[in-house]
Amino acid sequence: MSGHVLALSGGVGGAKLAAGLADVLEPGRLTVAVNTGDDFEHLGLTICPDIDSVLYTMAGLNDRQRGWGMTNESWHMMEQLRALGEEDWFNLGDRDLATHIARTWRLRAGGTLSEVTAHLARSLGIAQQIVPMSDDPVRTQVLTDNGWTDFQRWFVGEQCGPTVSDIRFSGTPGAAMSSGFSQALAREDLAAIVLCPSNPFLSVDPVLAVDGVRDTLMQRTVPCIAVSPLIGGRALKGPLSKLLSERDLQRGNLDIAAHYGALVDHIVIDRGDGDDAPALREAGHAVTLAETLMRSAADQERLARDVLAAVGVEF
Amino acid sequence: MSGHVLALSGGVGGAKLAAGLADVLEPGRLTVAVNTGDDFEHLGLTICPDIDSVLYTMAGLNDRQRGWGMTNESWHMMEQLRALGEEDWFNLGDRDLATHIARTWRLRAGGTLSEVTAHLARSLGIAQQIVPMSDDPVRTQVLTDNGWTDFQRWFVGEQCGPTVSDIRFSGTPGAAMSSGFSQALAREDLAAIVLCPSNPFLSVDPVLAVDGVRDTLMQRTVPCIAVSPLIGGRALKGPLSKLLSERDLQRGNLDIAAHYGALVDHIVIDRGDGDDAPALREAGHAVTLAETLMRSAADQERLARDVLAAVGVEF
Incomplete structure (x- = not known):
């Protein structure tokens, strides 16, 4: 099956798979809808960390050592x-x-936006088409002992220190899908929806919280495949591991799959986490094992091929 | 006579003399009122070229080779x-x-501001006190064959190419002196007013165009001394030489002194332009010859001493 692929992405890991998909699919066949819950105003500037990660990674300008921002930076x-x-x-x-x-x-x-x-x-x-999940402001906020805190302030300013007891996406409900996002979801030639390996709670959930997204995904007629951000049961970077332990989610991929539930037909997990496969299958998910660590453009492309192959999308 | 000194300054040359005065006078004895007619909004940023020149030069962060901006720049x-x-x-x-x-x-x-x-x-x-001439927006504009053009667009964007037939300071009359400026002018211990070696037409005139400035200066009871920006009858840099020739002002310091007229009691000209002194004196100005080229902090300080000495201000 050929057709269009819609990828839902957060920042770093999601951006890498999006770049891999872009390398594999002809330009007209990919839309990347990006989380804007991390966006914020800082010193008068509008900063969109996940959109920037996707832009820089798809343009090959991302810094792989640092893991964020542009290469050749000062x-x-x-x-x-x-x-x-x-x-x-x-x-x-x-x-x-x-x-x-x-x-x-x-x-x-x-x-x-x-x-x-x-x-x-x-x-x-x-x-390729890169679209924000919404043109309306959505702001991810975490509840800590300091009260509700904007995501970037907690993530960068407080370096994920304070324990998170709840997460909300200020602006939802009420935020509409961007037209590029809703048009991609409505395409007759839509062949698959890919949840990129981003933080399910902080990067994918805000996208799902946009008005109509969850319902539309539940009514989909095409496969929805999620790529787990975990390797060896742990997140590579960022606050995911901490969140999982704080929220008493110790089952790694099983908790991630349970979190997505019926939204997802198919889950791609790292080859090293094959022990999770039987339980995931028992829970009703198709499972594909792949090398999910992406250190290079070649890694990104290889994982993209594995993801597309898993849901039968030609490339 | 000790007392307070008020310097009126534009950008580069004015900033250097302001820095020299700051080196010579105790901090509480100097106010620098700076032209804001060159200010503009660019890509959403409020840029104040003359204030920045004064800030950087007085902080010793100015780039002397380039002649503008900060040292050690990228x-x-x-x-x-x-x-x-x-x-x-x-x-x-x-x-x-x-x-x-x-x-x-x-x-x-x-x-x-x-x-x-x-x-x-x-x-x-x-x-030292650095104050904008006004907190109200004043915008210097030049009339060329392309119509009225904002100063920076003509100065930087068009590199002073189009001939200037007129100059206006949009926002005047109506712009009030900043409180720091009017307070300095009203000080009982005010000992002298210094017009720094900036472009009389584009950098000092906007300051004089602010409501009340010209009248207050005319009623002053303290000396007002101008430092000519010309050396060898020509401006060191910027659009002054071009403006002088376009406006048919070929008499160098004589035209500058005539432009300031009774506002100025005393004029400092470069030692090499001593031939201008008799005519300037005949026109009613006291004249001091000095080394007006400022290549170093020492040059700035030396000129500042000569200026203060010329009007009998102790330091």
């Missing part, structure tokens, strides 16, 4: 900002700043 | 901005950007 603005005594808890690279300045400027001039994202993607030479 | 944001296809006619250094981001953010949070400028000055370790 930090001179940040040094001077610190010298001026301004807030410095969120690192802004000099090259990365161009994205934030261009985006903020274009949004303020009246562009929608969809329009601005499409413009940035084209400017970076990306031929 | 241009990575700019390179990436260009790669994104955004407007690139105005160069924004990475370190310099921190100033624009902090200023824009603080203005948007409700600070006045006076408050934000004072904060930036303190952050950069500057003990």
Whole structure:
């Protein structure tokens, strides 16, 4: 089966699989709908961390060592900002700043986030459709002993320190799907929906919380395949492992599959976690084992092929 | 006579003399009122070129080779901005950007330009008072064959190419002196007013165009001394020489002195332009010859001493 693929992505891991899918599929066959729950306003700039990760990774400009931001980055603005005594808890690279300045400027001039994202993607030479999950503001917030805290403040400012007892997506319900997202979901030639290996609770759930997304996915007539972000039962980076243990979710892939439930037909887990497969299958999921660690563009492409093959999408 | 000194300054040359005065006078004895007619909004950032020149020069962070901006500067944001296809006619250094981001953010949070400028000055370790001429927007515009053009667009974007037939300061009359400026003018211990060696037509005239400034200066009871920006009858840099020739002002210092007229008691000209002295004296100005070229902090300080000595201000 050929047809269109819709990938739902958060930041780093999701962005890598999205880039792999982009390498495998012709440009017209891929839409990446990106989490905007991590977006925030900082020093007057509108920063969209997951969209930027997807943009930079699909453009081949991501820094693989650091794991976020742009390659060949420098930090001179940040040094001077610190010298001026301004807030410095969120690192802004000099090259990365161009994205934030261009985006903020274009949004303020009246562009929608969809329009601005499409413009940035084209400017970076990306031929595929990258769309925000919504043009309405959605803000992921975590509940800690300090009360409800914006995601970036907790994630970067507090380095995931305070224990999270709840998560909410401020702005939902009420946030509408971006037109690019809803159009991709409604395509007659839609062949598969891929939940990229992003944090299910913090990166995929906000996408699912957008008005109509969960219902539309439940009524889908095409396979929905999730790629687990866990390797050896643990998250590679970010707050997922901590969240899983704090929320008493110690069963790794089984908890992830249970969290997605009937939204997902098929789950891709790391080859090293094959022991999870029988229980996942028993719970009703088709299971594919693959190398899910993506250290290179070749890794990304290989995993993309495995994912597409698992749901019978030609490439 | 001891007492307070009020310096009126534009960008580069003015900033250097302001820095020299700061080196010579105790901190509480100097107020620098800075032209804001060159200020503009660019890519959503509020940029104040003359205030920045004064800040950087008084903090010893100015780039002497380039003649503007910060020392030890890099241009990575700019390179990436260009790669994104955004407007690139105005160069924004990475370190310099921190100033624009902090200023824009603080203005948007409700600070006045006076408050934000004072904060930036303190952050950069500057003990003297640096005040904008006004907290109200004034925009210098030049009339060319293309119509009225904002100063920076003509100065940087068009590299002073189109001939200027007229100059206006949009927002005047109607712009009030900043409180720091009017307070300095009203000080009982005011000992002298210094017009720094900035472009009389484009950098000093906007300051004089602010409501009440010209009248207050005319009624002054203290000396007002101007330092000519010309050396060998020509401006060192910027559009002044071109403007003088386009406006048929070929008499160098004589035209500058005639332009200031009774506002100025005393004029400092370069030692090499001593031939102008008799005619200037005949026109009613006291004249001091000095080395007006400022290549170093020592040059700045030496000229500051000569200026203060010329009007009998102790230091």
